[in-house]
Amino acid sequence: MRAQQASAAQVGIICAIAAYTMWGIAPIYFKQLTVLPAAEILMHRVIWSVLVLVGLIAGLKQWAKVAAALRNKKVMQVLFVAGILLGANWLLFIWAVNNDHILDASLGYYINPLINVFLGRLFLGERLRTFQRVAVVLAIVGVAILIFSYGRVPWIALILAGSFSIYGILRKQVAVDSLPGLFIETLMLSPLAIGYWLLFGSEYSNLFNNDASLNMLILAAGVVTTAPLLCFTAAARRIMYSTLGFLQYIGPTLMFVLAVYLYDEPLDEARLITFGFVWLALAVFSVDSLIAYKKQRKALRASVQAAKSISETQTS
Structure with a gap:
C-alpha cells in the first residue's frame, strides 16, 4: 500500500510540474500569434478547446x-459567471503577453494565492x-511601492490575480469536476466566440487563407488550454494540496525569467523591490502553510490513535 502511495505521489508531482511548466511557458506560444x-x-x-474537451469527455466517459x-439551474x-471571468482572464493574459507585459502577468500569478487568502476572509469568513x-501586508506594501514609484496601479497584475481568485471561489461553490466544468464554461462562451x-x-479568420504553420498554431490553442489542466487535475488527485501550493510558483517564475531574459522587458529598481516584497510574502505564506499542515497531520494522528485506544479498550 505504501509503495502504491509513493508511486502515485511521484506521478502526481511529475504531473504538477508539467502543468505549471506549461502554464509558465505559455507566453512563448502566444508570442507566435501576435499577428x-x-x-x-x-x-x-x-472554439478549439470545446472540440478538444468533447473528445476528452467522451474518452473519459464523463457525459453523465x-x-x-x-x-441544475x-x-x-x-x-456562466465563472466562464465570463475565465474568458476575461484569458483575454487580459493574452493581451499582456503580446503587448510586452509578461512581468505584470507574472506578478499577478505570484500574488494570486495571497489574494485567495484575502478573499477567503472577505467572502467565506475564513480566519x-x-x-x-503578515504575508498579505507584505504583498500590499510591495504593490504600494510600485504605485508610488510609477504613479499608477499595476492593474494588469491585480485584475489577473483578482479575476482568477474570484473564479476559484465560484468554482468552490459548485460540485462539478474540473473537466466537465471547463467544458460547460467554454461551451457557454462559444456563441460569443463564433x-x-x-x-x-x-x-x-479564414483559415484557408493562412499558411499551414499559422493554422497549426491556431488549432493548437485547444491543446494549450486543456493539456495543463489535465495534468493539474491528475496531480490534485495524487498529491497533497500543500505540495501543489508550493509547486504553483513554477508558473510565474518561468514567466518572470522569460520576460527578463528572453523578451527583454525592463526590470527597474521599483519593480524589483515590488517583486522582492511579494517573494518575501510568499516565503512567509509557504512556511505558514507548512507549519499548519504539520499541525493538522499531528492532530489527525493523535485522533486516530485515540480512536484506536478506545476501540481496543471496548474490545477487551
Whole structure:
C-alpha cells in the first residue's frame, strides 16, 4: 500500500510540474500569434478547446457529470459567471503577453494565492493566521511601492490575480469536476466566440487563407488550454494540496525569467523591490502553510490513535 502511495505521489508531482511548466511557458506560444488581435486568439482558444474537451469527455466517459450539471439551474448560473471571468482572464493574459507585459502577468500569478487568502476572509469568513496576515501586508506594501514609484496601479497584475481568485471561489461553490466544468464554461462562451469570428474576424479568420504553420498554431490553442489542466487535475488527485501550493510558483517564475531574459522587458529598481516584497510574502505564506499542515497531520494522528485506544479498550 505504501509503495502504491509513493508511486502515485511521484506521478502526481511529475504531473504538477508539467502543468505549471506549461502554464509558465505559455507566453512563448502566444508570442507566435501576435499577428492576431488578442480577442481573436481568445476566440480560437474557446472554439478549439470545446472540440478538444468533447473528445476528452467522451474518452473519459464523463457525459453523465456534464448532464447532471446542465440539469441544475444554480450550477449553470455559477458556471456562466465563472466562464465570463475565465474568458476575461484569458483575454487580459493574452493581451499582456503580446503587448510586452509578461512581468505584470507574472506578478499577478505570484500574488494570486495571497489574494485567495484575502478573499477567503472577505467572502467565506475564513480566519487568517498571523503569518497569513503578515504575508498579505507584505504583498500590499510591495504593490504600494510600485504605485508610488510609477504613479499608477499595476492593474494588469491585480485584475489577473483578482479575476482568477474570484473564479476559484465560484468554482468552490459548485460540485462539478474540473473537466466537465471547463467544458460547460467554454461551451457557454462559444456563441460569443463564433459571433466574433463571423462579425469581427481579421483577415486570418479564414483559415484557408493562412499558411499551414499559422493554422497549426491556431488549432493548437485547444491543446494549450486543456493539456495543463489535465495534468493539474491528475496531480490534485495524487498529491497533497500543500505540495501543489508550493509547486504553483513554477508558473510565474518561468514567466518572470522569460520576460527578463528572453523578451527583454525592463526590470527597474521599483519593480524589483515590488517583486522582492511579494517573494518575501510568499516565503512567509509557504512556511505558514507548512507549519499548519504539520499541525493538522499531528492532530489527525493523535485522533486516530485515540480512536484506536478506545476501540481496543471496548474490545477487551
